[in-house]
Amino acid sequence: MPTHEPTRPADRDPGPLLDFRVDDNVDEQTSEAFYRLIGVNEDMLDPLAEHHSADNTRSFYVLFDRTATWDHPGVPQYVALYLQRDHQRRTFRFEQAPLPLPSMAQSWLIHRGCPPESIALDPERGTVPADEATRALEQRLMRDGDHYALGWSYTRDDPDDWVTLATLRALDERAPSPFRVVVEEVDIQAGTHTLREGGFETVQEALKWCEGRLSGTGKALPPVKPAPSHSRPASAPKPAPDCSPGRSR
Structure with a gap:
């Protein structure tokens, strides 16, 4: 259990209370x-x-x-x-x-x-995006999020290593790098975050990379393979894979 108060949203005036309009x-x-x-x-x-x-x-x-x-x-x-x-x-x-x-x-x-x-x-x-690469990936996740199935994820909100890992599977079976890992790292002091994406051939490889990142022994994210020019998105979603790792940490 963490001993710190969560600080991801900026420590500023919380503004008006939520109104769900269902009274x-x-x-x-x-x-x-x-x-x-x-x-x-x-x-x-x-x-x-x-x-x-x-x-x-x-x-x-x-x-x-x-x-x-x-x-x-x-x-x-x-x-x-x-x-x-x-x-x-x-x-x-x-x-x-x-x-x-x-x-x-x-x-x-x-x-x-x-x-x-x-x-x-x-x-x-x-926090705000630290660079243009982060902004671009966030926009793509917003726009094309329905092209992927979310599997396992893990958020560590330690101020010294605030990181979120999310494993995704492309719903188009023909997609290059069918398994993705999206990594968000937060710099609380600077009030910024970065977002990066890596590509993997199997879910086992993706989860192994995540375990390495959480244990401090991870390698650099492998790049996502470029899509062929004739590639098209799948016409219908498919069930998400079982992305449960053998252990949480």
Whole structure:
């Protein structure tokens, strides 16, 4: 269990409290489920981005979950939340997903109908990209996130080595480097982060690299092989692989 207070979002005025706009709901079953998954930790959820439709029937949130630091080691620290309201019936539905990177949360919301330009992260609420390579990869993960299946991930929020590892599998079986590892490293003092991607032929190779990175014996990320000019994305998603490693650390 970490002994430090989580500090990923910038240590600044938290701004207004979250408003999920479901106070008039009369569906007790949905309300109980929402409270159990989201509401119980509402005061520990920092909104990094949110968007509401003009008619207030849909809302999209990227949330940083400060309770994750006291959960099992390695759990994702971001939550993507999608709300749909029926004002006439005074009911609502919701979907939520814990994800290891904010760009993945943005992608999850975009593919549920959120306009990409409306879910940009608030630069005052977290670290910022350290370089153009990071910005480019974040944009690609937002745009093409549905081309990959997320497998195993691990977040270490040690201020001396704040790192997130995410293993992905390309849904197109013809894709070069079918397994990817995305690595985010955070410099808390500078308030910046870098994001890099490596390519692997098998899930075993990808997970072995991750174990090396966490133990301090990792090698440089192998580059992703370039895609052939005739390559096209798969027409339909396929199930995610079993990316569970033999051990967490």
